[in-house]
Amino acid sequence: MRPARGIRVLRQILKIELLMNMRSKWIVGFSVAFALLAMGISYFGLALIGYEVEFQDFYRTVASLLNLVIYIVPIVALVIGANSFSVERGDLDMLLSQPVSRTQVLLGKMGGLFGTVVLSTLIGFGIAGVIIALKCGYEGAWKYLIFVALCIGMGTVFLSLAALISVLARRRAKALVVTLLLWAFFVIFYDLVVIALSYYVEEAYVRPLLYFSLLANPVDIVRVLTLMVIGGIAALGPAGAGMLRQFGGLWTSLILSLAMLVVWIIIPLAGAVLVFKRQDIL
Numbered sequence: 001m002r003p004a005r006g007i008r009v010l011r012q013i014l015k016i017e018l019l020m021n022m023r024s025k026w027i028v029g030f031s032v033a034f035a036l037l038a039m040g041i042s043y044f045g046l047a048l049i050g051y052e053v054e055f056q057d058f059y060r061t062v063a064s065l066l067n068l069v070i071y072i073v074p075i076v077a078l079v080i081g082a083n084s085f086s087v088e089r090g091d092l093d094m095l096l097s098q099p100v101s102r103t104q105v106l107l108g109k110m111g112g113l114f115g116t117v118v119l120s121t122l123i124g125f126g127i128a129g130v131i132i133a134l135k136c137g138y139e140g141a142w143k144y145l146i147f148v149a150l151c152i153g154m155g156t157v158f159l160s161l162a163a164l165i166s167v168l169a170r171r172r173a174k175a176l177v178v179t180l181l182l183w184a185f186f187v188i189f190y191d192l193v194v195i196a197l198s199y200y201v202e203e204a205y206v207r208p209l210l211y212f213s214l215l216a217n218p219v220d221i222v223r224v225l226t227l228m229v230i231g232g233i234a235a236l237g238p239a240g241a242g243m244l245r246q247f248g249g250l251w252t253s254l255i256l257s258l259a260m261l262v263v264w265i266i267i268p269l270a271g272a273v274l275v276f277k278r279q280d281i282l
Contacts, residue, residue: 009100010108017112018119021080027120030076034124037072041065042132055132058140062147062230069151070219071187077117077155078179081162084113085272086172102277110163110269117155121148146229150222153261157218158183160268167276190217211243215260225257 021027042061043054056064085106095105125148133141162179169175194213198206214220224243228250247253 009104010111013095013100013105013108014111014115017084017109018115021084021112021116022119027080027116031120031124033072034121035127037068038065038125038128039131041068042128055135057136058129058132058144059230061132062140062144062226065147066223066226070154070223073121073151073155074158074187074219075180075183077158078162078165078183079176080116081113081159082166082175082179083172084109085163085166086170086175103273106163106167106273106276110159113159114156117159118152121152121155125151140230143230147226150225150229153265154218154222157261157264157268160265160272163272164268164275167272167279170279186217186219190220208246211246214243215257218261218264221257221261221264225254225261228254228257 038061041064042056095109096102125144129141129144129148132144161182162175165178165182166172166175169178194210198209201209214224244250244253247256
């Protein structure tokens with residue numbers, strides 16, 4: 001297949017996937033939920049510690065949102081990814097019956113899912129961002145924008161993982177169960193496992209283990225990157241300062257963390273493509 005035609009096919013599959021997802025009530029619900037979550041955190045965040053109820057600036061909003069977003073974005077991406085790549089959905093059989101390659105089908109659907117995550121995230125957090133800017137001014141808005149970009153990056157990681165899980169599981173119910181277990185591992189149990197492992201290594205290796213373990217979890221990568229962006233070294237505390245020394249400084253740590261986030265996107269997606277090309281689906 002000529003490259004130009006291959007690109008047109010990818011774009012068409014991407015467009016179909018994007019339109020199907022954006023018509024879903026779930027996707028609309030996610031956009032509304034993101035907007036309400038960001039506005040609610042910004043407005044009521046300080047009330048919990050005794051301050052007057054009012055909108056916070058972008059810095060405080062991001063700091064308050066972070067610990068909630070790392071729970072919500074991964075599960076949203078995993079669920080929509082598991083649903084999209086399941087055989088039961090019906091569109092997969094239709095696409096595979098056309099004169100297109102399986103790689104094009106998977107990458108096209110992945111592109112459509114990425115567009116879905118981008119649009120739902122931008123719409124939700126964008127509405128909240130405009131309101132916060134009108135109430136509190138634009139200072140720190142760039143930090144909010146970077147935070148939104150990191151949320152999209154984290155969502156893309158879990159879309160790639162969902163694609164790999166779905167093509168391996170083949171059935172929606174099985175894929176959903178595995179994705180929920182994966183979500184629980186990365187978001188809830190991962191840090192507990194690392195802490196438990198630290199008891200069984202020599203003392204000299206405990207800190208390197210803890211530091212490098214951050215790069216093995218996309219949720220932790222986004223958490224650390226967000227803290228670096230909104231507060232620099234001061235936001236990371238003494239432990240974070242040690243991590244920066246381990247990785248060679250602030251900029252080296254930023255580049256390494258971003259590179260690992262990209263790796264987390266590429267490897268599962270490449271695995272999904274390889275498995276999908278060899279599967280007997282029809």
